[in-house]
Amino acid sequence: MREALPPKERTKIPRQEMPERDACERAHDFGEVNLGFNAALAEHESQRCLTCVDPKCTRGCPVGVKVREVVELVLAGEYLKAGAKLREDNVLPAVTGRVCPQETQCEGACVLGKRFAPVAIGHIERFVADYERAAGAAGLPERAPATGKKVAIVGSGPAGLSCAGDLILRGHEVTVFEALHELGGVLVYGIPEFRLPKEIVRNEIDNMRRMGVNFETNVVIGKTITIDELLTEEGCQAVFVATGAGLPKFLNLPGEHLGGVYSANEFLTRVNLMRAYDAEHYDSPIYDCRNRSVAVIGGGNTAMDAVRSAVRLGAAQAMIVYRRGEQELPARQEEVHHAKSEGVQFLTLHNPLEFLGDDRGMLTGMRLQKMELGEPDESGRRRPAPIVGSEFVLPIDVAVVAVGSAANPLVQSTTPDLATNPWGYIVADPYSFRTSKQGVFAGGDIVSGAATVILAMGSGRKAAASIHEYLTTNAW
Amino acid sequence: MSMYPIVEARFLAPDVKWLAIEAPRIARKHQAGQFVIVRAHEHGERIPLTIAHASAKNGTVAIIVQGVGKTTKLINTLEAGDSLVDIVGPLGKPTEIENYGVVAVIGGGVGAAIAYPSAVALRQAGNAVLSIVGARTKQLVILENEMRAATSELFVMTDDGSYGEQGFVTHKLQQLIDERRIDRVLAIGPTTMMQAVAELTRPHGIPTIVSLNPIMVDGTGMCGGCRVLVGGENRFACVDGPEFDAHAVDFRSLIQRNRVYRQREQAALDKFHETHTCRLFTTPGSQ
Ligand SMILES: Cc1cc2nc3c(=O)[nH]c(=O)nc-3n(C[C@H](O)[C@H](O)[C@H](O)COP(=O)(O)OP(=O)(O)OC[C@H]3O[C@@H](n4cnc5c(N)ncnc54)[C@H](O)[C@@H]3O)c2cc1C
Ligand SMILES: Cc1cc2nc3c(=O)[nH]c(=O)nc-3n(C[C@H](O)[C@H](O)[C@H](O)COP(=O)(O)OP(=O)(O)OC[C@H]3O[C@@H](n4cnc5c(N)ncnc54)[C@H](O)[C@@H]3O)c2cc1C
Ligand code: SF4
Ligand code: SF4
Numbered sequence: 163m164r165e166a167l168p169p170k171e172r173t174k175i176p177r178q179e180m181p182e183r184d185a186c187e188r189a190h191d192f193g194e195v196n197l198g199f200n201a202a203l204a205e206h207e208s209q210r211c212l213t214c215v216d217p218k219c220t221r222g223c224p225v226g227v228k229v230r231e232v233v234e235l236v237l238a239g240e241y242l243k244a245g246a247k248l249r250e251d252n253v254l255p256a257v258t259g260r261v262c263p264q265e266t267q268c269e270g271a272c273v274l275g276k277r278f279a280p281v282a283i284g285h286i287e288r289f290v291a292d293y294e295r296a297a298g299a300a301g302l303p304e305r306a307p308a309t310g311k312k313v314a315i316v317g318s319g320p321a322g323l324s325c326a327g328d329l330i331l332r333g334h335e336v337t338v339f340e341a342l343h344e345l346g347g348v349l350v351y352g353i354p355e356f357r358l359p360k361e362i363v364r365n366e367i368d369n370m371r372r373m374g375v376n377f378e379t380n381v382v383i384g385k386t387i388t389i390d391e392l393l394t395e396e397g398c399q400a401v402f403v404a405t406g407a408g409l410p411k412f413l414n415l416p417g418e419h420l421g422g423v424y425s426a427n428e429f430l431t432r433v434n435l436m437r438a439y440d441a442e443h444y445d446s447p448i449y450d451c452r453n454r455s456v457a458v459i460g461g462g463n464t465a466m467d468a469v470r471s472a473v474r475l476g477a478a479q480a481m482i483v484y485r486r487g488e489q490e491l492p493a494r495q496e497e498v499h500h501a502k503s504e505g506v507q508f509l510t511l512h513n514p515l516e517f518l519g520d521d522r523g524m525l526t527g528m529r530l531q532k533m534e535l536g537e538p539d540e541s542g543r544r545r546p547a548p549i550v551g552s553e554f555v556l557p558i559d560v561a562v563v564a565v566g567s568a569a570n571p572l573v574q575s576t577t578p579d580l581a582t583n584p585w586g587y588i589v590a591d592p593y594s595f596r597t598s599k600q601g602v603f604a605g606g607d608i609v610s611g612a613a614t615v616i617l618a619m620g621s622g623r624k625a626a627a628s629i630h631e632y633l634t635t636n637a638w
Numbered sequence: 639m640s641m642y643p644i645v646e647a648r649f650l651a652p653d654v655k656w657l658a659i660e661a662p663r664i665a666r667k668h669q670a671g672q673f674v675i676v677r678a679h680e681h682g683e684r685i686p687l688t689i690a691h692a693s694a695k696n697g698t699v700a701i702i703v704q705g706v707g708k709t710t711k712l713i714n715t716l717e718a719g720d721s722l723v724d725i726v727g728p729l730g731k732p733t734e735i736e737n738y739g740v741v742a743v744i745g746g747g748v749g750a751a752i753a754y755p756s757a758v759a760l761r762q763a764g765n766a767v768l769s770i771v772g773a774r775t776k777q778l779v780i781l782e783n784e785m786r787a788a789t790s791e792l793f794v795m796t797d798d799g800s801y802g803e804q805g806f807v808t809h810k811l812q813q814l815i816d817e818r819r820i821d822r823v824l825a826i827g828p829t830t831m832m833q834a835v836a837e838l839t840r841p842h843g844i845p846t847i848v849s850l851n852p853i854m855v856d857g858t859g860m861c862g863g864c865r866v867l868v869g870g871e872n873r874f875a876c877v878d879g880p881e882f883d884a885h886a887v888d889f890r891s892l893i894q895r896n897r898v899y900r901q902r903e904q905a906a907l908d909k910f911h912e913t914h915t916c917r918l919f920t921t922p923g924s925q
């Protein structure tokens with residue numbers, strides 16, 4: 163182990179920067195932007211940690227990753243042990259290290275952040291997970307003896323995958339049903355390759371397969387098989403519903419039906435799941451972005467992913483149109499920063515009023531109104547108000563609507579005894595994840611509304627514990 | 639990787655092929671009016687196709703594919719023993735089946751085949767079913783015998799008069815409406831045909847249902863690409879449809895949206911023709 167530096171020395175070390183590919187180069191392909199820490203950078207950054215007695219970082223992490231212990235193992239050069247320590251709380255560290263909004267979670271809580279920059283926990287986490295994967299050493303944990311109980315998981319996003327991973331360890335038979343032809347949920351159809359290589363998700367899924375999890379793609383629960391059939395004919399004793407918040411919201415503005423107007427889900431699905439960026443080898447077309455003007459409406463991670471995909475598809479101009487101010491952008495800071503360096507323009511405080519088209523029904527522009535910030539609203543964010551007489555037309559060829567998503571009703575509508583809230587999300591107990599229907603549990607975005615990967619994963623794991631208890635005691 | 643074997647494949651008309659595919663779960667659940675989404679190969683696109691027939695006993699579903707572009711033409715080169723990489727379903731809402739009285743079922747082109755299961759179900763529910771089947775020319779009339787057996791009266795219309803009566807399906811529908819009482823119309827075919835039917839029945843106030851064919855990706859309500867304006871509201875054809883009240887549908891925007899990819903599709907088809915020759919155009923007659 164390295165000699166621990168005195169705290170004062172530690173705070174003198176600047177936060178280590180994530181090496182990234184040059185913006186000019188990366189903006190033309192879908193290869194990953196961040197290159198990852200090497201061992202030296204990871205060690206250097208770990209030295210900054212004050213190894214607090216009461217680590218605030220762990221409390222800031224939704225699944226309570228033992229950051230301090232991980233950091234200490236990294237400093238000791240015990241990377242595989244650090245990986246095992248991470249996996250005690252987090253089964254997808256290679257994913258979360260890349261996509262967690264660290265600034266509002268672990269790093270947001272880190273005490274160093276009060277006076278200096280917080281420890282780059284996400285980067286260290288990613289380093290450890292990538293090291294483990296490269297070493298081919300993500301040791302498969304021991305499985306408990308078979309219990310003879312069978313569980314169905316609906317949806318293969320982070321919530322479903324992490325629940326499956328825990329249940330298989332406890333000796334249950336687990337089948338994951340996925341509606342699409344590829345596994346991973348938003349991790350594969352939403353978040354682009356340049357931010358989260360699909361290889362990583364596939365690797366995690368392969369590990370689960372090796373542990374004995376069954377995966378069935380092309381099964382839409384509620385259509386191909388109902389929840390009731392899973393509990394009867396298919397012989398499952400419990401079902402975990404993790405279908406995500408996949409229903410796209412539209413603006414309901416005039417002209418939204420014009421050719422060239424997409425929901426972010428459609429745009430990203432075509433790019434990611436259907437590999438539209440590789441038109442040489444794949445068939446799914448996407449209305450050409452090359453040399454065109456593309457405007458993405460919204461300010462979250464989804465909007466950033468869409469606009470940065472448009473840059474890579476060759477857009478002449480790629481813009482974010484967002485109603486509120488720059489401070490209010492809900493996306494991860496890193497994504498905003500990356501988007502800017504890749505040449506994305508930000509039209510903050512602009513609100514779309516109408517899409518305009520030609521006589522062939524193709525988009526030609528968007529009428530926008532400028533906004534100013536007024537008094538704070540219920541959410542504490544300053545409410546944008548229109549500036550009178552500020553309307554103008556922005557010529558564009560492609561518009562992507564990325565203003566959020568809602569609950570997909572497929573499962574709920576065919577399972578009448580499954581209680582939902584007024585917005586259509588499934589009602590589940592926050593601790594036991596039980597729904598109104600015996601044997602049925604639910605978690606992830608379909609319960610919480612659109613949230614984060616780590617929250618979905620955390621709920622999948624807690625649900626697994628609760629499902630295990632139910633299968634063991636039979637008490638509902 | 640999952641694979642779905644094709645157990646039967648035969649041409650019904652030039653470029654129109656019947657394929658039965660092993661998919662027991664879908665076969666068991668299918669109801670008239672529902673569809674599947676398939677992918678032909680690992681790098682293929684997802685395309686929607688109506689389930690023309692399902693046999694729960696054999697665990698198969700049948701699709702009837704008209705070769706109009708790259709993917710459909712490629713599927714039509716497949717034979718029994720080949721497989722599809724993906725098939726998911728049954729998707730969409732089933733046709734609403736009740737005893738309405740006299741129902742006119744109109745099928746244009748391959749739409750005739752798509753309408754077939756609904757015609758059978760309507761007949762079973764006690765309706766008198768009048769079928770009008772339209773095609774460009776005699777060679778393209780498909781499932782005539784099946785349709786005849788399933789309906790009370792069958793009228794065949796061809797554009798060139800080479801078979802049945804000469805004219806469009808709307809001519810026959812107009813004639814029937816003038817002659818007798820029609821309680822409901824179900825029209826499936828090219829969008830322009832469905833639009834013409836809607837305009838024809840609107841003044842008579844005859845409830846009319848059409849099966850829309852917007853471009854789809856996932857088929858589960860996730861992408862919104864299949865959105866159509868119905869009664870001024872955004873509806874997703876894959877989960878809220880594909881059948882809608884014809885008098886509420888905004889056909890103009892549907893037709894425009896379906897054209898968005900035309901250039902790319904043509905390029906893909908040209909490239910496909912360069913690499914696949916002869917096999918594509920063999921029909922049972924020419925073998
Ligand atoms: C573009 C985009 C970028 C994002 N970026 C980030 C980020 O940087 N950081 C972050 O923390 N979070 C991010 N998020 C949010 C995060 O991805 C989600 O909160 C998380 O994926 C939710 O996980 P889940 O398991 O609940 O659902 P999902 O990941 O949505 O998975 C649900 C799965 O269930 C399947 N399914 C749905 N219905 C059925 C059915 N009836 N039968 C069978 N299968 C079904 C779906 O096809 C899907 O595969 C992003 C989201 C999007 C859309
Ligand atoms: C609910 C539904 C049921 C259908 N049932 C049948 C059927 O039983 N038999 C049949 O032959 N055809 C059916 N179609 C149409 C069929 O899906 C298209 O012909 C097919 O997708 C064309 O693909 P392609 O690559 O061969 O041609 P392309 O060259 O890609 O396209 C030709 C035309 O097909 C349409 N199209 C293209 N891609 C899609 C897509 N992903 N989804 C929908 N339409 C698309 C476009 O309007 C385009 O102009 C159905 C469509 C829908 C929506
Ligand atoms: S899982 Fe996310 S929030 Fe938790 S420590 Fe890792 S990066 Fe931070
Ligand atoms: S709060 Fe910051 S300094 Fe303290 S243990 Fe956690 S990462 Fe280290």
Ligand code: FES
Pocket residue numbers: 853854855856857858859860861862863864865874875876877
């Ligand atoms: S096909 Fe994607 S929502 Fe209907």
